[in-house]
Amino acid sequence: xxxxxxxxxxxxxxxxxxxxxxxxxxxxxxxxxxxxxxxxxxxxxxxxxxxxxxxxxxxxxxxxxxxxxxxxxxxxxxxxxxxxxxxxxxxxxxxxxxxxxxxxxxxxxxxxxxxxxxxxxxxxxxxxxxxxxxxxxxxxxxxxxxxxxxxxxxxxxxxxxxxxxxxxxxxxxxxxxxxxxxxxxxxxxxxxxxxxxxxxxxxxxxxxxxxxxxxxxxxxxxxxxxxxxxxxxxxxxxxxxxxxxxxxxxxxxxxxxxxxxxx
Amino acid sequence: xxxxxxxxxxxxxxxxxxxxxxxxxxxxxxxxxxxxxxxxxxxxxxxxxxxxxxxxxxxxxxxxxxxxxxxxxxxxxxxxxxxxxxxxxxxxxxxxxxxxxxxxxxxxxxxxxxxxxxxxxxxxxxxxxxxxxxxxxxxxxxxxxxxxxxxxxxxxxxxxxxxxxxxxxxxxxxxxxxxxxxxxxxxxxxxxxxxxxxxxxxxxxxxxxxxxxxxxxxxxxxxxxxxxxxxxxxxxxxxxxxxxxxxxxxxxxxxxxxxxxxxxxxxxxxxxxxxxxxxxxx
Numbered sequence: 001x002x003x004x005x006x007x008x009x010x011x012x013x014x015x016x017x018x019x020x021x022x023x024x025x026x027x028x029x030x031x032x033x034x035x036x037x038x039x040x041x042x043x044x045x046x047x048x049x050x051x052x053x054x055x056x057x058x059x060x061x062x063x064x065x066x067x068x069x070x071x072x073x074x075x076x077x078x079x080x081x082x083x084x085x086x087x088x089x090x091x092x093x094x095x096x097x098x099x100x101x102x103x104x105x106x107x108x109x110x111x112x113x114x115x116x117x118x119x120x121x122x123x124x125x126x127x128x129x130x131x132x133x134x135x136x137x138x139x140x141x142x143x144x145x146x147x148x149x150x151x152x153x154x155x156x157x158x159x160x161x162x163x164x165x166x167x168x169x170x171x172x173x174x175x176x177x178x179x180x181x182x183x184x185x186x187x188x189x190x191x192x193x194x195x196x197x198x199x200x201x202x203x204x205x206x207x208x209x210x211x212x213x214x215x216x217x218x219x220x221x222x223x224x225x226x227x228x229x230x231x232x233x234x235x236x237x238x239x240x241x242x243x244x245x246x247x248x249x250x251x252x253x254x255x256x257x258x259x260x261x262x263x
Numbered sequence: 264x265x266x267x268x269x270x271x272x273x274x275x276x277x278x279x280x281x282x283x284x285x286x287x288x289x290x291x292x293x294x295x296x297x298x299x300x301x302x303x304x305x306x307x308x309x310x311x312x313x314x315x316x317x318x319x320x321x322x323x324x325x326x327x328x329x330x331x332x333x334x335x336x337x338x339x340x341x342x343x344x345x346x347x348x349x350x351x352x353x354x355x356x357x358x359x360x361x362x363x364x365x366x367x368x369x370x371x372x373x374x375x376x377x378x379x380x381x382x383x384x385x386x387x388x389x390x391x392x393x394x395x396x397x398x399x400x401x402x403x404x405x406x407x408x409x410x411x412x413x414x415x416x417x418x419x420x421x422x423x424x425x426x427x428x429x430x431x432x433x434x435x436x437x438x439x440x441x442x443x444x445x446x447x448x449x450x451x452x453x454x455x456x457x458x459x460x461x462x463x464x465x466x467x468x469x470x471x472x473x474x475x476x477x478x479x480x481x482x483x484x485x486x487x488x489x490x491x492x493x494x495x496x497x498x499x500x501x502x503x504x505x506x507x508x509x510x511x512x513x514x515x516x517x518x519x520x521x522x523x524x525x526x527x528x529x530x531x532x533x534x535x536x537x538x539x540x541x542x543x544x545x
Contacts, residue, residue, distance in 0.1 A: 038480075
């Protein structure tokens, strides 16, 4: 376990060195967030509330999703694939930690830094410009913390799984683009899932994607309370476990097929 | 006689560089077609992923009815023209993609291009030709076709003749933004993510009717980066909608002028950048 935390700390330090990139990314996220807020406001028109979300909730939603981009690597994550292409994977597999936990530790460090530098600061900048909805009460804050942690676990499981495709094909980036692109819509990142027709919501809930973004948002906005909140967290936990299991199965199958490139 | 040799020189110049360009992208197309199944799969994947975004907007719009008074077909008109033009631009100007070009400058591989006795602009143009971007173009065409079907456009000869010019205007405009973004990396070295606000942000903004944006933002895209004339004003003309901002009646027809103007301006900036370029030494 000590090795795990040391790797996490290493990733934190590495991530903290990209200061200029963080600032530029922050401005870009903010710009796109406000652009999306304008579009949602135009959709609302004269309406006060749609599907249980007020205009203020909808604006907050755009801030929350922009804040989640770096934390959950929503635009895609190809670090593991790259390590396969460069041959680095050979050395990483020898680490006395297990391949899944090795990347988990690194991604935890990356995600923690992103959560603070990109996530939190976006919301603070947002708060300067618009009225934000804020979670109310101890229960909701605790629910939010749990949902945030689980969303990262689910997201990591999915990203790890997609990246494992590089054990089989040198064309895994294409698969990745498709996999991460679908998550854009089905996770509720593109638009709040509640705005979709019921059949689409049902469809999305057959996938792990809502557990990545939508649950966190609904917990934050207070749209899930009591048993519904607990159920959503349980679903997140179940997906995290299922994906971790799937990852270990696929990893075992993949190790036999792995072709180490270059080096 | 003197004038004639001048013309001949220009023709030879163009012929030579067109051959170079054809060869540069020919090699890449052959390489990318090497694994035909993988290539087709990528085109299909790009197309369906991007189309999913539009489908999501369509489903949400169904619930809300309209977006700033525009219905699905009308928004699709904006979305389709922007997406097909951006896709085509990306196919042609990929070598100038600020992110990728910045990497070239950083690694010093740009210097290799400078050493070759061939026009540098042609080389960068032919440097990256990502054929799978066709998926992006197809997706734009599909959405545009949907717009034509849904929006009940009253086609006239003028509209049919003008349509290709709108696409050309948009391609030149986005291409110009790519070139300016690439040129900036000569000084910043770091490919700056802020440039994305201009390119990808601009294209995203143009997918929606411009009257939904706050006044200050709309003034910027009217008078500073005149993106509003590239597809919003043409859309008003194609969809027979009144102009909410009461600009002169020729406003919808500025698209090719502003598009080509942006590209020429960008090329001038690019030449200036090349003259002042100092290698990173890597």
